[in-house]
Amino acid sequence: MNQYDALVIGGGPAGVTAALYLARSACSVLLCEQLTPGGQLLMTDCLENYPGHPKGIKGYELADLFAAHLEGLNIDRQTGAVDSVVGAAGNFAARCDGREYGAKTILVCSGARRRPLGLDREDALLGRGVSYCALCDGNFFRGQTVAVVGGGNSALEEALYLAKIAAKVYLIHRRDAFRGTRVFLDRLRQTPNVSMLLDTVISRLHGESGLTGLTLKNVRTEEERLLPVDGLFVYVGFEPATHFLPPDLNRDAQGFIVTDTEMRTSIPGIFAAGDIRSKLCRQVVTAAGDGATAAQAAFILLEQLR
Numbered sequence: 001m002n003q004y005d006a007l008v009i010g011g012g013p014a015g016v017t018a019a020l021y022l023a024r025s026a027c028s029v030l031l032c033e034q035l036t037p038g039g040q041l042l043m044t045d046c047l048e049n050y051p052g053h054p055k056g057i058k059g060y061e062l063a064d065l066f067a068a069h070l071e072g073l074n075i076d077r078q079t080g081a082v083d084s085v086v087g088a089a090g091n092f093a094a095r096c097d098g099r100e101y102g103a104k105t106i107l108v109c110s111g112a113r114r115r116p117l118g119l120d121r122e123d124a125l126l127g128r129g130v131s132y133c134a135l136c137d138g139n140f141f142r143g144q145t146v147a148v149v150g151g152g153n154s155a156l157e158e159a160l161y162l163a164k165i166a167a168k169v170y171l172i173h174r175r176d177a178f179r180g181t182r183v184f185l186d187r188l189r190q191t192p193n194v195s196m197l198l199d200t201v202i203s204r205l206h207g208e209s210g211l212t213g214l215t216l217k218n219v220r221t222e223e224e225r226l227l228p229v230d231g232l233f234v235y236v237g238f239e240p241a242t243h244f245l246p247p248d249l250n251r252d253a254q255g256f257i258v259t260d261t262e263m264r265t266s267i268p269g270i271f272a273a274g275d276i277r278s279k280l281c282r283q284v285v286t287a288a289g290d291g292a293t294a295a296q297a298a299f300i301l302l303e304q305l306r
């Protein structure tokens with residue numbers, strides 16, 4: 001079994017940053033990533049709030065730069081999902097892609113996946129009109145009518161993206177106030193092919209082989225109506241994937257991992273960084289900051305374990 005100072009789980013901004021900081025501190029590092037480095041960056045069209053890029057930077061470009069930064073560093077890479085972590089500080093064992101690895105510390109940077117609405121037939125219509133990624137699937141709806149559900153930055157940003165492709169975009173939100181950023185909201189209000197349907201929830205998906213429409217319900221009046229659409233993009237937040245971690249690891253009510261300000265979890269030797277962590281702000285910069293802090297805290301522990 002290969003032994004490492006640190007096992008970094010996840011190759012998004014938090015994991016890449018943690019891995020490169022640890023490698024530059026001469027720690028031996030294994031980075032396990034399910035697919036390819038970049039995480040949610042690969043599902044983001046353009047980042048307008050990434051410091052140093054006043055004209056914005058494409059998500060895939062930043063992901064490429066992150067990946068390039070790992071080249072030449074002493075970091076082992078393994079593609080695959082980690083399905084278990086057991087042990088204690090100085091002596092953890094993890095399974096990734098059917099192989100077992102030993103690590104003195106674990107840095108959980110595995111992010112979060114899109115939360116489904118939980119409607120009947122949502123799974124069956126996935127890829128047949130229902131999508132969680134406008135960048136991946138938006139082009140299938142060129143010139144058509146789509147709906148976006150959610151009131152956070154993802155919904156607002158993706159509604160703007162889809163408005164450039166689709167003929168008509170309905171933004172459906174369950175309240176009359178948005179939690180997303182004002183700049184996106186102002187832009188949406190000035191986009192002629194976007195209509196906002198507020199205080200509205202989706203109660204039913206229609207269509208057999210493909211989505212044909214939505215039953216909408218106004219939460220104030222209880223009135224229902226049918227909205228014909230070709231596509232539905234769901235942006236109702238994220239849910240963390242922490243099933244592979246010890247059950248006694250402290251999580252918040254939504255399942256995100258609770259850490260202190262040094263990214264230490266309730267289990268000594270396990271650190272968490274990025275979107276998997278219970279916190280207010282989920283951005284590329286905060287994920288990278290978490291990753292750097294987690295690496296520094298892990299390094300201090302590794303020194304104590306020597």
Ligand code: NAP
Nearest residue numbers: 150151152153154155157174175179235236237238281282
């Ligand atoms: P989010 O901020 O958690 O927003 C989720 C939205 O979905 C909320 O408006 C929520 O409504 C709504 N919602 C939740 N469950 C629902 C349900 N069952 N039915 C209908 N609506 C439901 O998620 P997010 O927009 O994906 O953003 C996640 C994080 O990433 C945030 O920190 C965000 O700022 C960040 N982000 C940043 C950018 C950027 O800066 N460019 C872009 C994307 C994401 P309520 O408001 O009523 O709770």
